Amino acid sequence: MVLSLADYGVVGRAIENKLVVIEALNPRDFSTDRHHRVDDRPYGGGPGMVMQMEPLQKAIQKATQNTSESHVVCLSAQGKRLEHADVQRLGAYPHLVLVAGRYEGIDERLIEAEVDEEICIGDYVVSGGELPAMVLVDALVRQIPGALGHEDSAAQDSFVDGLLDCPHYTRPESIEGQVVPEVLLGGDHNAIEKWRTKQSLGRTYLRRPDLIAKMDLSEEQRTLLAEYLKEQQD
Numbered sequence: 001m002v003l004s005l006a007d008y009g010v011v012g013r014a015i016e017n018k019l020v021v022i023e024a025l026n027p028r029d030f031s032t033d034r035h036h037r038v039d040d041r042p043y044g045g046g047p048g049m050v051m052q053m054e055p056l057q058k059a060i061q062k063a064t065q066n067t068s069e070s071h072v073v074c075l076s077a078q079g080k081r082l083e084h085a086d087v088q089r090l091g092a093y094p095h096l097v098l099v100a101g102r103y104e105g106i107d108e109r110l111i112e113a114e115v116d117e118e119i120c121i122g123d124y125v126v127s128g129g130e131l132p133a134m135v136l137v138d139a140l141v142r143q144i145p146g147a148l149g150h151e152d153s154a155a156q157d158s159f160v161d162g163l164l165d166c167p168h169y170t171r172p173e174s175i176e177g178q179v180v181p182e183v184l185l186g187g188d189h190n191a192i193e194k195w196r197t198k199q200s201l202g203r204t205y206l207r208r209p210d211l212i213a214k215m216d217l218s219e220e221q222r223t224l225l226a227e228y229l230k231e232q233q234d
């Protein structure tokens with residue numbers, strides 16, 4: 001599942017171009033149990049199973065055996081919610097080990113002993129840590145210089161400047177009566193830039209008031225936002 005990342009898009013190309021190496025280990029291969037079990041019943045009772053420490057610890061040791069500085073991240077619903085600042089921070093480590101759990105959870109002693117931090121990708125439940133790990137890998141690889149076709153596109157991504165992206169349009173000019181905004185059809189690049197910034201501010205204000213609240217809007221940004229809201233009324 002995790003290695004399927006290599007088959008597509010930005011991550012696939014980054015691997016081909018040797019900008020990043022991605023390896024995967026299956027905890028089952030480190031189980032000493034006859035049936036390659038990695039889970040057992042929870043102490044204290046209750047539903048579900050718990051991942052045992054030993055197979056995961058052996059897998060982590062294998063993953064770190066040829067590296068001096070390794071940072072171990074466990075994908076966990078109990079972790080800190082991932083944001084762009086975390087992607088930037090984690091991207092500075094030369095070697096990351098991402099631990100993905102299944103079942104109800106992982107034996108807490110494994111986390112105590114081997115994990116440097118726990119990361120969650122949002123307040124909803126998915127079935128295991130693999131997809132969250134893949135999300136993190138994708139976000140990290142996009143940050144590697146040269147991984148994106150256009151050199152500075154990562155810097156242009158939404159959230160980097162704290163705002164949502166503006167709307168985009170391509171041909172045709174009209175679809176079922178829905179037309180492309182006039183300003184984008186002309187060649188006035190200052191007017192286009194101003195329109196895009198205004199749209200970004202406006203939709204961030206409407207859709208993500210939390211992002212606007214932690215920004216310190218300039219006088220110019222305030223004016224653009226006021227214009228956007230006024231134009232919304234008309």
Ligand code: 9D3
Pocket residue numbers: 075076077101102103104105119120121122123124125126127128129132
């Ligand atoms: C529904 C079961 N939950 C407790 C009643 C606990 C639970 C166990 C295992 C919840 C999720 C999972 C599997 N998820 C992850 O390992 C996970 C995750 C997620 O579910 N949401 C957002 N980020 C992450 S990172 C890892």
